[in-house]
Amino acid sequence: MFYELSDEQKAFQKRVREIYEREVSPLVEEYERKETFPVQLFPILGKEHLLCLRCPKKYGGPGLDKISECITVEEMNRICVGIAAGVMVHGGLATDPILHYGSEELKLKYLSPAVRGEKIGAFALTEPDAGSDASGIRTTAQKQGEQYRINGSKTFITNGTICDFVTVAAYTDPSKRGIGINLFVVERGDPGFSVTKKLRKLGNHSSDTAELAFDDCEIPKERMLGEKEGGGLSQLEGTLKSGRITYGARSTGVGQAAFDAIFNYVKKHQRNGQPLSRSQAIRFILAEMAMSLEAMRYMTYRGAWLFDQGLATMKDASVIKLFCAESVQSIVQKAMTIQKQAGLMADNPVQRFLRDGRLAKIPEGTSEIQHLVIAAGLGL
Ligand SMILES: Cc1cc2nc3c(=O)[nH]c(=O)nc-3n(C[C@H](O)[C@H](O)[C@H](O)COP(=O)(O)OP(=O)(O)OC[C@H]3O[C@@H](n4cnc5c(N)ncnc54)[C@H](O)[C@@H]3O)c2cc1C
Structure with a gap:
């Protein structure tokens, strides 16, 4: 344990x-x-x-x-x-x-x-009309002799403009909804692959997010992951399980940053001639932030330990992702409450923690999707 x-x-x-x-x-x-x-x-x-x-x-x-x-x-x-x-x-x-x-x-x-770190990787599943329901993707990969020909578009792709290769989900058999999907490795420079747009976001400004297009993009058939066509989504299950536990650590990290910033602020500042740290209201807020962080960290590292033992389930991973992504919302809001107007200023990191923290609810399965996975894991 x-x-x-x-x-x-x-x-x-x-x-x-x-x-x-x-x-x-x-x-x-x-x-x-x-x-x-x-x-x-x-x-x-x-x-x-x-x-x-x-x-x-x-x-x-x-x-x-x-x-x-x-x-x-x-x-x-x-x-x-x-x-x-x-x-x-x-x-x-x-x-x-x-x-x-x-x-x-x-x-x-x-x-x-x-x-x-000589080659940078990206991962492309989400499309303009399919995100949470991955079986709704429309990108296809048609086998033609020794090659696969990929057609479709992807959006919200992290590392999109800077990647050297991208692991892409596409239907090899569109008649088999959900099942007929495979993952392929496409390289920058492959004919028909292009970055169509760099996207700007509310937060995570120093990460790169893009739209990608595959227009008769031809790649050698050996770049398909797995030995046979189909089953690409179930190949992703282990990756998503791992990624959702990692998201616990991600939320804990930004939550801790918000706590540290506010803790230092409270220790240094006064209001009405009294140290902020003597205000009961502020002490209560910091106590609640610390309590949330402890729970997030405990859950995350226990999940990582379960993962290392081969015992973590999809439900475990979703519980961690949901709890941590939602808890960090309240932590960054509390930080902003204490900082007030100063926290809104561009050179104050608290506004960055607020924007970055908000995004934790979306990638690798939104909070709503984590609810669905947990409910399924409960046998409902
Ligand atoms: C910063 C950032 C980075 C990202 N990086 C990547 C990346 O590298 N690669 C990649 O492939 N994707 C990436 N994504 C995309 C991300 O994974 C999707 O945005 C996410 O899975 C949601 O898909 P969607 O945007 O199509 O929303 P939709 O699936 O259309 O959902 C819209 C809303 O409806 C809700 N919803 C959907 N289905 C249900 C349901 N059954 N029940 C209840 N509510 C539901 C969702 O929770 C959401 O609130 C990134 C997104 C962001 C914001």
């Missing part, structure tokens, strides 16, 4: 925190303003063995466990949710399906450079 990080895990957390403070913190302001991802960070994190954390050593990865991955995700989100988004998608949704379902050739070709 997981209760506390081991000494080794605490040492890893300390090392990760130092690296992120040194390498990520100085980039935040500039890239949030530029609304783009600092791509130079990928090889730096690669050298520090902080990409694709669970990728086995055989492919050059660190071969660490889910708890270690959650430690890195929490620490990076504490510094910047936008930058963390690009790193998380690269190490999770983009590369996880290749690791679990790709041929040996694909693993060697894509995972090793991804681990080193």
Whole structure:
């Protein structure tokens, strides 16, 4: 049973925190303003063995466990949710399906450079008319001799404009709704693949989000993940389970950042000649923020521990995603309540935590979808 990080895990957390403070913190302001991802960070994190954390050593990865991955995700989100988004998608949704379902050739070709941060990955499932219901996608992949020809469009794709390869969901058999889907690896430069639009967002400004088009995009048939046509959505189940637990760490990270900012503010400021920290109303708010963070962290790391034991269910992962994504809403609102007008100013990080925190409710299954998964897990 997981209760506390081991000494080794605490040492890893300390090392990760130092690296992120040194390498990520100085980039935040500039890239949030530029609304783009600092791509130079990928090889730096690669050298520090902080990409694709669970990728086995055989492919050059660190071969660490889910708890270690959650430690890195929490620490990076504490510094910047936008930058963390690009790193998380690269190490999770983009590369996880290749690791679990790709041929040996694909693993060697894509995972090793991804681990080193030499190639950036993206993942494309969502379309203009299909998100929560993935079986509603319209993108198709038709086999023609030695190739697949992909047609369709994708939207809200993290790392879309900066990726070197993208793991794409498409129907190989559109007559089999939900079942006839496969995942393919498409490379930047493949004929017919283009980035059609860079999207601007409420939050996560330093992550890159785009619309992609596949217009008679031809790729070798060996780039399909898995040995036969069909079953692509069930291949995604393990990736989503893992990603929803990671989202617990993501929400905890930004929640902790909001708490830290407010805690320091309260310790330093006075109102009507009295230290803010003596106000009972403010003490109660901080106590509630701390209580939520403790519950979020406990749930997340217990989920990671269950995942490492092979015991985590989809329901467990959805409970974590839903609880943490909703709890962080209240944490960032409370932070704003204490900061008042100052928190709304552009150079105050609290407004960034509020905007970034709001987005936690959407990717890898919205809060409504997590309710549905939990209810199904209850046998309803
Ligand atoms: C910042 C950001 C980054 C993203 N990155 C990626 C990425 O890298 N790759 C990718 O493929 N996608 C990505 N997405 C897309 C994201 O996964 C989808 O937005 C999400 O799955 C919801 O899909 P949708 O937008 O089509 O909304 P819809 O599915 O149309 O849902 C609209 C609303 O209806 C609700 N709803 C839908 N179905 C039900 C139901 N059955 N019962 C009750 N309520 C329901 C939803 O909760 C939501 O509130 C990203 C999104 C954001 C915001």
